[in-house]
Amino acid sequence: MSLYNALFARLKANNEGAFIPFLTLGDPDLETSFEHLCLMVENGADALELGMPFSDPVADGPTIQAATLRALGAGTTPTKALALIRRLKDKYPQLPVGLLTYANLVFAAGIDQFYQDAKAAGVDSVLVADVPIKESAPFVAAAKAAGVAPVMIAPPNASEATLKAVAELSEGYVYLVSRAGVTGTETAAGKPLGHIIDTLKRFESAPVVLGFGIGEPSQVRAALAAGCDGAISGSATVKAAERSPQALARFVEGMKAASR
Amino acid sequence: MSRFSPYFGEFGGTYVPEILVPALDQLTEAFESALDDPEFHQELGKLLKHYAGRPTPLFEATHLSPNPLVRIFLKREDLVHGGAHKTNQVLAQGLLTQRMGKKEIIAETGAGQHGVATAMVAAMLGLKARIYMGAKDCERQQPNVYRMKLMGAEVIPVHSGSGTLKDAVNEALRDWAANYDSAHYLLGTAAGPHPFPHLVREFQRIIGKEAKAQMLEAIGRLPDAAIACVGGGSNAIGLFADFIEEKDVELVGVEPGGEGLDTGKHGAPIHLARTGILHGMKSYLMQDSDGQVEESHSISAGLDYPAVGPQHAYLAQTGRAQYVAVTDDEAIEAFKTLCRAEGIIPAIESSHALAYALKRAAEATKEEVLLVNLSGRGDKDLNTIMTLEGLQ
Numbered sequence: 337m338s339l340y341n342a343l344f345a346r347l348k349a350n351n352e353g354a355f356i357p358f359l360t361l362g363d364p365d366l367e368t369s370f371e372h373l374c375l376m377v378e379n380g381a382d383a384l385e386l387g388m389p390f391s392d393p394v395a396d397g398p399t400i401q402a403a404t405l406r407a408l409g410a411g412t413t414p415t416k417a418l419a420l421i422r423r424l425k426d427k428y429p430q431l432p433v434g435l436l437t438y439a440n441l442v443f444a445a446g447i448d449q450f451y452q453d454a455k456a457a458g459v460d461s462v463l464v465a466d467v468p469i470k471e472s473a474p475f476v477a478a479a480k481a482a483g484v485a486p487v488m489i490a491p492p493n494a495s496e497a498t499l500k501a502v503a504e505l506s507e508g509y510v511y512l513v514s515r516a517g518v519t520g521t522e523t524a525a526g527k528p529l530g531h532i533i534d535t536l537k538r539f540e541s542a543p544v545v546l547g548f549g550i551g552e553p554s555q556v557r558a559a560l561a562a563g564c565d566g567a568i569s570g571s572a573t574v575k576a577a578e579r580s581p582q583a584l585a586r587f588v589e590g591m592k593a594a595s596r
Numbered sequence: 597m598s599r600f601s602p603y604f605g606e607f608g609g610t611y612v613p614e615i616l617v618p619a620l621d622q623l624t625e626a627f628e629s630a631l632d633d634p635e636f637h638q639e640l641g642k643l644l645k646h647y648a649g650r651p652t653p654l655f656e657a658t659h660l661s662p663n664p665l666v667r668i669f670l671k672r673e674d675l676v677h678g679g680a681h682k683t684n685q686v687l688a689q690g691l692l693t694q695r696m697g698k699k700e701i702i703a704e705t706g707a708g709q710h711g712v713a714t715a716m717v718a719a720m721l722g723l724k725a726r727i728y729m730g731a732k733d734c735e736r737q738q739p740n741v742y743r744m745k746l747m748g749a750e751v752i753p754v755h756s757g758s759g760t761l762k763d764a765v766n767e768a769l770r771d772w773a774a775n776y777d778s779a780h781y782l783l784g785t786a787a788g789p790h791p792f793p794h795l796v797r798e799f800q801r802i803i804g805k806e807a808k809a810q811m812l813e814a815i816g817r818l819p820d821a822a823i824a825c826v827g828g829g830s831n832a833i834g835l836f837a838d839f840i841e842e843k844d845v846e847l848v849g850v851e852p853g854g855e856g857l858d859t860g861k862h863g864a865p866i867h868l869a870r871t872g873i874l875h876g877m878k879s880y881l882m883q884d885s886d887g888q889v890e891e892s893h894s895i896s897a898g899l900d901y902p903a904v905g906p907q908h909a910y911l912a913q914t915g916r917a918q919y920v921a922v923t924d925d926e927a928i929e930a931f932k933t934l935c936r937a938e939g940i941i942p943a944i945e946s947s948h949a950l951a952y953a954l955k956r957a958a959e960a961t962k963e964e965v966l967l968v969n970l971s972g973r974g975d976k977d978l979n980t981i982m983t984l985e986g987l988q
């Protein structure tokens with residue numbers, strides 16, 4: 337059973353949702369980044385979503401973009417980012433870890449090689465921010481061949497046909513985007529997307545996790561109330577980490593509490 | 597089924613966040629239905645003639661040619677309203693914006709020429725325009741920033757990354773992801789996700805179409821080579837489109853060689869031939885071995901882009917077109933030569949194409965006819981030239 341399946345089964349049995357914080361790997365440097373990742377696990381994160389820094393993160397807003405620049409400035413490369421995940425997984429073997437990346441980093445490594453390297457590092461799922469369903473075939477095939485779950489995005493404007501494809505292709509979980517736009521808490525999460533969740537479930541999708549604009553415990557509660565299986569918080573987590581390790585710990589703890 | 601494939605060989609595609617896919621599908625549909633609509637063509641034709649000033653002349657630059665064996669003809673896109681070829685396709689996309697029932701335009705601009713064209717057309721069609729421009733380009737191209745503002749556009753300087761065109765495209769894409777319902781992203785070159793490379797080519801095709809007829813009228817035959825500068829590739833693909841099937845006509849794209857191809861400070865991704873994925877397309881891309889995108893360098897803001905439109909990558913790979921590079925210094929030299937020889941001040945972008953033509957002409961040992969696309973006029977570049985000359 338995949339770590340995601342085990343996680344969602346356990347949470348369901350406890351009547352809980354998943355809280356999945358996001359940080360950019362190597363921000364502000366590799367050592368501090370490792371401490372931040374461990375801190376999130378110790379304070380209740382059910383799984384982690386980790387960004388591989390890319391020079392042109394067009395799906396990200398200013399907060400994650402700045403984190404990316406710090407990570408790149410500190411010399412984070414894809415190889416070092418994966419090594420960081422390896423360290424983390426050696427410490428927490430049961431923790432599901434998702435990688436968020438961009439198409440060119442996958443393509444530059446060689447699509448098959450990228451997923452094999454990710455698998456070797458202990459990555460459980462990969463979401464490629466700028467690969468939509470239309471272009472996903474080689475990425476999904478390589479992911480499946482390597483034993484990594486391909487995660488697809490379901491945006492609020494998706495057609496039924498797109499949602500069907502998302503449900504069919506996405507493994508581990510489906511990343512439901514709460515609203516139009518890029519990542520960030522400048523714009524809050526949108527209204528609950530009941531119809532999209534229903535459609536995904538009708539097509540028997542993997543668990544649905546809501547992301548984009550989530551930074552408050554009340555939003556986690558609202559996501560679960562709307563039928564989501566969990567919530568992802570990116571920019572707000574990055575901002576908490578920018579403040580202090582204590583702020584990051586308290587933030588994760590508070591968000592996780594809201595998922596119970 | 598769509599009439600255009602998203603791919604040119606292995607290049608092209610639609611590499612955007614899923615949320616933008618419906619907006620691109622909507623644009624594809626509007627574009628293809630417009631192509632079949634005589635009313636659209638009539639309206640666009642009227643604007644091209646009475647607003648933009650088409651057809652542009654074909655001028656034989658007799659004093660420019662350094663070699664009596666070689667005749668050089670200039671396609672005068674510098675005379676298009678707005679000062680560059682950019683206006684041609686912006687008019688078409690402005691009409692498409694209306695067709696899609698949208699009232700706002702998002703655009704990016706490098707040299708500012710696309711921004712100026714967009715601001716112009718937005719003003720004329722009663723649309724709101726937000727234009728992203730790299731902070732460094734705002735510096736280099738101040739007159740164009742002011743022109744855009746005069747015509748009512750909002751100009752948003754982009755400080756991230758290298759502060760040039762690449763970063764302006766990133767910001768425009770972010771804006772579009774948030775506002776695709778009400779806003780059209782009016783992309784300025786023959787690059788980006790499908791259908792933009794096709795769309796921009798079809799509406800820039802008029803350059804080569806006119807030039808072809810004008811060459812036949814002037815000398816009774818087609819040129820030996822058609823030459824244009826390549827940033828993203830719109831003026832070049834516009835010139836090339838109607839010549840691609842004319843196998844006797846050499847197609848030459850001129851990339852910005854910056855400080856020299858061996859210095860790493862250039863904007864010549866076709867020269868490097870490393871395939872990558874950026875801004876919605878798979879194409880040749882300047883990048884490091886990890887896939888991080890590298891900053892390009894060119895004295896000309898309009899060519900300062902680390903990637904190139906996918907059809908050019910394909911034309912290069914298949915050998916139908918050849919791509920060469922010209923350095924900053926060579927372009928400036930050609931700029932000055934044209935000013936003196938013919939009383940025409942060309943854009944520094946276009947001066948790259950000219951520099952290649954001059955070099956080729958100087959070396960020619962047999963009769964040859966060269967067609968050079970003079971993609972824009974150089975008024976916007978006077979700051980750059982005066983700074984180089986120590987005049988300010």
Ligand SMILES: Cc1ncc(COP(=O)(O)O)c(C=O)c1O
Pocket residue numbers: 680681706707708709710784785786825826827828829830831832897898899943945946971972973
């Ligand atoms: C005069 C001129 N020529 C050429 C270009 C390069 O664009 P493209 O490669 O799309 O023709 C620009 C871009 O701003 C321009 O202003």
